[in-house]
Amino acid sequence: MKSRRFGWITSGPFFAVHVLAVVGVAMSGWSWKGFALAIGLYYLRMFGVTGGYHRYFSHRTYRTSRFFQFVLAWLAQSSFQKGALWWAAHHRIHHKYSDTPKDPHSFRDYGFWYSHVGWILSKDTEETELRRVSDLARYPELMWLNKYHLVPGVLLGVGLFFAGGWHALLWGLFVSTSLLWHGTFTINSLSHWMGRRRYATSDDSKNSLILALVTMGEGWHNNHHYYQRSTRQGFFWWEIDLTFYILRALSVVGVVWDLQSPPAAVRAANRIKDLPAADAAAPLLPEAPLSVPTAALADAE
Ligand SMILES: [Zn+2]
Numbered sequence: 001m002k003s004r005r006f007g008w009i010t011s012g013p014f015f016a017v018h019v020l021a022v023v024g025v026a027m028s029g030w031s032w033k034g035f036a037l038a039i040g041l042y043y044l045r046m047f048g049v050t051g052g053y054h055r056y057f058s059h060r061t062y063r064t065s066r067f068f069q070f071v072l073a074w075l076a077q078s079s080f081q082k083g084a085l086w087w088a089a090h091h092r093i094h095h096k097y098s099d100t101p102k103d104p105h106s107f108r109d110y111g112f113w114y115s116h117v118g119w120i121l122s123k124d125t126e127e128t129e130l131r132r133v134s135d136l137a138r139y140p141e142l143m144w145l146n147k148y149h150l151v152p153g154v155l156l157g158v159g160l161f162f163a164g165g166w167h168a169l170l171w172g173l174f175v176s177t178s179l180l181w182h183g184t185f186t187i188n189s190l191s192h193w194m195g196r197r198r199y200a201t202s203d204d205s206k207n208s209l210i211l212a213l214v215t216m217g218e219g220w221h222n223n224h225h226y227y228q229r230s231t232r233q234g235f236f237w238w239e240i241d242l243t244f245y246i247l248r249a250l251s252v253v254g255v256v257w258d259l260q261s262p263p264a265a266v267r268a269a270n271r272i273k274d275l276p277a278a279d280a281a282a283p284l285l286p287e288a289p290l291s292v293p294t295a296a297l298a299d300a301e
């Protein structure tokens, strides 16, 4: 069970960003230009979160060059969600122990607020368990970024300030980052709570179109828990997955390669609607059977 020791000092900046966003907009007034900047940087950095932190560093669902791997880590970390190694290590624990007390953000065990944001502010989750990300810890540049994880975000803030002053900093950093945090966090909280389940998995993961639009495709979370090695999380053409479309475009020009899709036989199996009611209610398998073992992952080239 979590001790839930709250890191008051380290959490200070997290609350400060929210306060600055709200007070800043209240004092300087609404700006559509500012809002467009916030949304632009929201989706750019959300791609770093989903295409970088999640589908590349945590699950290694595709391959890329060492240079672009660094670009992905930099872009992801400009979202102020700690180091790529920290993120991936905790996410791998999430999949290993989904919706059990050992899951760092189990909605089932710890409820909405802890799974949404409390776990990030807790002292219990500050460390990066490097043994869980040994495939990534071999790269000194990623280790450096993991240690100085604020550098990309702070430099983004400095750049915004010099480009557009307080107005750009307010909308591009404080407003955009507050939205981006909560957009991302919905996957740990709401995606284990709201939506529909297609596949029988041992956790509570759900599929939701609304969350998929907010998170560039991560809302197909039940699909993802069922078959983690797929780059694509929308398993069918109507399941909008913006991250995958961008990765596919990048693969056309050779920046990334070996994108994975779920085989048709996998997509068709283990559907809850096809299972006897007893099996669907009590899922078949204690752990998702098709998760990719991290030891088998390919290196960046
Ligand atoms: Zn995942």
Ligand SMILES: [Zn+2]
Binding pocket: 094, 098, 187, 188, 192, 205, 221, 225
């Ligand atoms: Zn999950």
